[in-house]
Amino acid sequence: MRLIILPVSLLIAIMFFSCAKDEPPAPGDGDIVYVCSSNSAKTYHTQRDCGQMKSCSADVLEVTRRKARENERIICMTCKKREDEQKNKDSAK
Numbered sequence: 001m002r003l004i005i006l007p008v009s010l011l012i013a014i015m016f017f018s019c020a021k022d023e024p025p026a027p028g029d030g031d032i033v034y035v036c037s038s039n040s041a042k043t044y045h046t047q048r049d050c051g052q053m054k055s056c057s058a059d060v061l062e063v064t065r066r067k068a069r070e071n072e073r074i075i076c077m078t079c080k081k082r083e084d085e086q087k088n089k090d091s092a093k
Contacts, residue, residue: 029066035073037061044068046079 033044036056044065045053053060075083 029064029069031065032062033065033068035061035063035068035071042073043076044073044079045076046083050076050079052076052078 031046033046034048034050034053035041035044036053036058037060038056038058041056041058043052044063048060
């Protein structure tokens with residue numbers, strides 16, 4: 001029984017992760033974002049002048065938002081707040 005469960009579990013995990021990268025594009029996936037090329041960096045930034053980027057001692061790369069997400073980066077909370085504020089201003093118009 002164990003011999004069957006392990007391969008089936010592995011197959012399900014592979015299918016799950018491969019499908020996640022083949023998702024249809026979401027709005028904003030083509031936007032340019034900024035990532036620190038340091039191995040320890042885990043976020044991406046929507047603004048080049050984000051204060052959180054000052055701590056990056058490596059090169060800053062321009063990539064698409066989709067590419068940043070595919071590389072398991074999450075949006076910087078400072079940039080997220082800026083984006084949300086901009087969306088609220090745009091929707092109020």
